[in-house]
Amino acid sequence: MSLQIINARLLDPATELDSPGAILIEDGKIKDIREGAESAFPGVETTIDAAGLCLAPGLIDMRVKTGEPGDEQKETLETAARAALSGGITSFVVMPDTRPVIDDVALVQFIAERARETSKARIYPAGGLTVGLAGEAMAELGLMADAGAILFTNGDIPVANAQVMKRAMAYAASRGAIVMSRPDERALTGSGVMNAGAFAARAGLSGIPPEAEWIGAMRDVTLAEQTGCTLILDQVSTARTLEIATAARKRGAKVYTTAAAHSLFFNERDVGDYLTYCKVNPPFRDEATRQGLIEALKAGEIDAVVSAHDPQPPEEKRLPFGEAAFGAAGLETVLSALLNLHHDGPLTLLEAIAPVTLGPATILGLPQGRLAKDAPADVILFNPGKPWLCEREDLLSRSTNSPFDGRRLQGRVMQTFVGGERVFKR
């Protein structure tokens, strides 16, 4: 069966393609790509007229939390996938910090199977780096990798013991596995709940200082260099952390960096009068830091942007700020957050989508994330300028704790395809 999408604006960061054209899909893969306004393929069964919409690779999100297993009231793989597809995300990595923790082969297989059964998105389980994420004993990294764990991470709370971290990284390197670590010296983060500084002090909230991230990054990057392990610094929130990564890369270390989409959009002031939807870790930093992060994204120092989707039900958020849970729903707002940096910022359209397509595909070694012959036909049609009002009630996640609630955004996904099948249409 064949399908073509014509009259599209083709966007492919991998080849820096930004041109009118059409694509031909057969057997779930991209069969051919034609540039030019009059570029329909002859003799194709089904034709979709994009009417000038942008056609880009489906987004790849390297950091999603669901509540499955254990906290299905927050989110299931099914509800997360539904939200993802409506946000243009066709592939995503789910974090291992569930109940129980995804730290053995059977659980990796469980996630993979549940994902296949319940969703049309491509869902990749991440394995726990240590048993129970307790930071003490290395988990079965090799066996889990063989079972399909795409990377290993200790989740929100990094391994505190540097020796355990070093050994886990050395072992992971020997199995060719990727380690993703949230750079965070917990002793400095302490009981902090928002960005440290004058704003937090005045609000009487304890702060999370940026040096906690710098010191955590220095340790992990150093260990990556020493062990040869491929490291992803998870959700970097300051440009100085990126400098640490860039310096190590120049020395040959295999270090990648990600940033959360909401960190590129909000600053600490958005916490305002104790808005718990804006309670995330890493916290929204001050405006100068946010601008620094945007500049770094423009300069190519951030390899991937993630949703950091971490849905929390009302009982975790309808609390005083200090007592509320960290985390924000993010699957449905990643694209708009990035497009904001195109409309109101320095990024070209290709630069805006590269960190959610080519970037993560390159880090994870996935064939999708590009418009290439024989690549999986995971594509989206989106209108980059379409305005919309983000309202909690309209979000498809089971938990809708979005900091974007009530915001006017630009850019909407109109259709989503996975493996050539249309799985979402607005």
Place this chain on the structure above:
Amino acid sequence: MAPRRPDYTFTHEHLLGIEGLHPLDIAHILDLADSYAEKTRAGIRPDPVLTGKTVVNLFFENSTRTMSSFEIAARRLGADVVSMPVANSSVKKGETLIDTAMTLNAMKPDALVVRHSASGGAKLLSRKVDCAVINAGDGTHEHPTQALLDLLTIRRVKGRIEGLKVVICGDLAHSRVARSTTMALHLMGARVHLCGPRTLIPPGTDTWGAESAGTDFDKVLKGADVVMMLRLQLERMNGSFLPSRREYFRYFGLTQARLALAKPNATVMHPGPMNRGVEIESIIADGPSSVITQQVEMGVAVREAVLHLLAGGKS
């Protein structure tokens, strides 16, 4: 009590903090409180402006002093008062602040006086209830009635607030009193200087209105009209904020020798409860410069004024 400016009316629904108040609001509260203080001193019972009104004291943190102060203030004005020291009850376990607020709201009180250990607790509550909310201390954020009683005490002792040099010394990082009082003093034209150990000085004290925040107590005391000592939570010794009580007292304790550096008639204040021998010498606390018991007295007057304005209908 007629306002100082004929076109002025007190328009606030709640008292959540000093932030958001205008100097005219503060002056108006202080004037009204002053009249209540005078009545009490003269043994005159105030008009029962809160007759038929219900005031609920909801204290998630223990505080006998503040709760009693609100209770007495409300009763003097004729209100029905229910005090709920929730800190020790089953409400605290499992039921969230919002659930408690919704339950109480259904009972239709006219004012809710709330103390909570979380910063922003009073604000959160105010979004969920229909009655006036008075913040009696939220975490390390604000304690507005304490600030107002400090100002009233100063105004009565010194005859003015504007232009005075006020030094506030102690654990600024964890003090809601320091935040509220600094902001209020600044709004009313005082020059506020903060002092404490480096580990207990938070960033951005200039945004509270403080002129300086330093670690040299002796230096900043020069020319001070008012010295306000903050309570040092003894737990801070365990959090590596400070080496010892002894060392704290050496550099930041208010002694007679140190007080001599301030103006000769300097006034000494403390929000209580005091750690005698840790932040203040007993001889000063009980001496002629101290107005610490007056602060407690003004506390009731200020709370009468606040309850009157927020729960008493039109003034």
